[in-house]
Amino acid sequence: MxxxxxxxxxxxxxxxxxxxxxxxxxxxxxxxxxxxxxxxxxxxxxxxxxxxxxxxxxxxxxxxxxxxxxxxxxxxxxxxxxxxxxxxxxxxxxxxxxxxxxxxxxxxxxxxxxxxFLIGSAKQDLVEMRKELDSRKKKSPPQPPRAPVVSGAGQGMKVYIRGNPMTKGEDAPKGFLQVLATTTAPQPAPKDYTRLDLAKAISNPENPLTARVYVNRVWQGHFGKGLVNTPSNFGSLGSKPSHAELLDFLAAEFVKQGWSTKWLHRQIMLSSTYQLASDEEPANNKIDAGNVYLWRSSRHRLDIESWRDSLLNAADRLDTTMGGPTFNLHDASARRRTVYAKISRHELDGLLRLFDFPDANVTADKRTSTTVPQQQLFALNSEFMVIQAKAFAERIAKLGTTDEARVTAAYKLAYGRLPESRELELGLSFLKTPNKPEDKLTRWQQYAQALLAANEFMYVD
Incomplete structure (x- = not known):
């Protein structure tokens, strides 16, 4: 009804x-x-x-x-x-x-x-204008380089009583945080204090905290763990430096070198400590099992960005073009570096979430590292891994005339070393086995995927 x-x-x-x-x-x-x-x-x-x-x-x-x-x-x-x-x-x-x-x-x-309401020629005109707009977008030059604004004045804020924004107290004058200020830190008149003044105060050579925090983060990137293991807390409640004098030396020299990150990378990576292998020593292991004093290299897993880029590079599919638009990780055939992937704060991409990418809504001073079955299932079943395996197998096929030569080339590309005799024997035996009717990949493609999915490809020794 x-x-x-x-x-x-x-x-x-x-x-x-x-x-x-x-x-x-x-x-x-x-x-x-x-x-x-x-x-x-x-x-x-x-x-x-x-x-x-x-x-x-x-x-x-x-x-x-x-x-x-x-x-x-x-x-x-x-x-x-x-x-x-x-x-x-x-x-x-x-x-x-x-x-x-x-x-x-x-x-x-x-x-x-x-x-x-749009009919006749008006509708056709709209179609033509849209085509023209799309054409102009494709031909338009890239956006010029931009930088955040670091100067400009704004209104001051009030003190919120007990942190309640509904209960306002006295005005908080503009200026550097007085509890952290030093007598030598620049202190312009409150009415003139801008973000540029704040940046200068933070990066003042006589402010030791900024350089120490920066150096510690760079060290953490290379060694997997910082000299201070609480990278966002250098206070009394944070961890004490494992090598306090080393941290002070690097921070002081970093400032002297004009805050050059390139100098800092070079200083760390050319050190004998960075070049140590991860081999175990029973005597040292009894004294320092956690490798706090860096007597060996600590094995650590690649983050998702480095791992994905390494897979693309091994398959000879990595697009190293600098800059440009972002891309969607849902596209399994995408070849751009992972640093250019779209990051959604509302719904993080499944691949990033699976491999411990941090929550995009908050700052993260370091990454957690988890091991779950879904990670290996991705390596075995995902379309992305199959595409890399096929490309890797095609690349290997051009690097030798015999299976033995190709297996050796595959190990060099994937792991940076020659295969051991047992590994070479297993590889040749697998490649000689005929395909089954239900197999979707050739023997070489399956072998290539096994090499890319192995732990050795994901971990740095």
């Missing part, structure tokens, strides 16, 4: 629109807008209609609309997103109810405007 009633009403609207010369699209929106269920939501001009005995089925709303037409036509409606010009009144309740609200009788959503 309900569906029959709606159908009859629809026919009535169509009939009335035809007889009265009205647009049935807008008339239908009026019917829905003047439904008695909306009585509490409409502006004052419509109260008389809803207090009467009329009902939308009677279609008497046509006369109400006519009586309001003069008022509505005189309203100057600003374009959506534009603020009223100076001296112009803000949209009143009637304007919003008629045009701006989603259920407004005179509102036409852009998609419906195109499908319902």
């Amino acid at each position: 309900a569906s029959r009633k709606v159908r009859d009403e629809k026919l009535s609207v169509d009939k009335v629109a035809q007889e009265a010369g009205l647009n049935k699209y807008f008339l239908d929106r009026w019917v829905k807008y003047l439904d008695p269920a909306n009585a509490a939501k409409v502006p004052a001009e419509f109260k008389e209609w809803f207090t009467s005995q009329a009902r939308s089925e009677s279609l008497e709303f046509i006369f109400v609309a006519a009586s309001l037409a003069e008022k509505i036509e005189k309203i100057e409606v600003p374009e959506k997103g534009n603020k009223p010009a100076k001296g112009q009144n803000k949209p009143n309740s009637l304007m919003k109810a008629m045009v701006l609200d989603d259920n407004a009788p005179y509102r036409v959503p852009p998609a419906e405007a195109e499908s319902r």
Whole structure:
């Protein structure tokens, strides 16, 4: 019965629109807008209609609309997103109810405007203009380099009593944090203090904290663990430096070298400590099993960005182009470096989440490292791994005339070493075994995937 009633009403609207010369699209929106269920939501001009005995089925709303037409036509409606010009009144309740609200009788959503009201040559013109726009976008030059603004004044803040923003206390004058300030730190007048002044105070050579924190983060990137194992807490509640004098030396020299990150990388990576192997020594292991004093290299797993890039590089598919637009990791055939992948704060990509990429909504001073079955299932079954395995097998095929030569080349590319005799024997034995009917990959492609999915490819010794 309900569906029959709606159908009859629809026919009535169509009939009335035809007889009265009205647009049935807008008339239908009026019917829905003047439904008695909306009585509490409409502006004052419509109260008389809803207090009467009329009902939308009677279609008497046509006369109400006519009586309001003069008022509505005189309203100057600003374009959506534009603020009223100076001296112009803000949209009143009637304007919003008629045009701006989603259920407004005179509102036409852009998609419906195109499908319902754009006809003939106008529709074709829109298609041509869209083609022209797409063409110009493709031909447009890349965006010029940009940098964040570090200067500019803004309003000061008040002290919030007990941290409650609803309970404001005295003004907090602009300036560097007094609890951290030194007598030599630049202290301009509060009214002139800007973000540039703050940056200069933080990077002041006499401020030891900034350089120490930076050096510790770079060290952590190379060794998997910082000299201070709480990279965001150098206070009394944080960990003590394992090599305090080394940290002080590197921080002081880093500042002397003009805060050169390249110098810092070179200083660390050319050291004998960085070049140590991860081989165990029973005597040392008894004294320092956690390798706090760096008597060997600590084995650590590649982060997801480095691992994915290494897979692409082994398969000879890595696009090393610098800069440019981001890409979607859902595209298994994407070849760009992972650093250019799109990162969503609302829904982190499944690949990143699976391999311990940090929450994009908060800062992360270091990465956790988990081992779960889903990680190996990805290495065995994902489309991305299959694409790399096929490309790796194709690359290997060009590097030798015999299976033995190709296996040796595969180990050099994947692991940077020659295969041991047992590994070579297993590889050749596997490659000689004929494919099964249910196999989707060739023997070489399966072998290539096994090499790429192995732990040795993911871990750094």
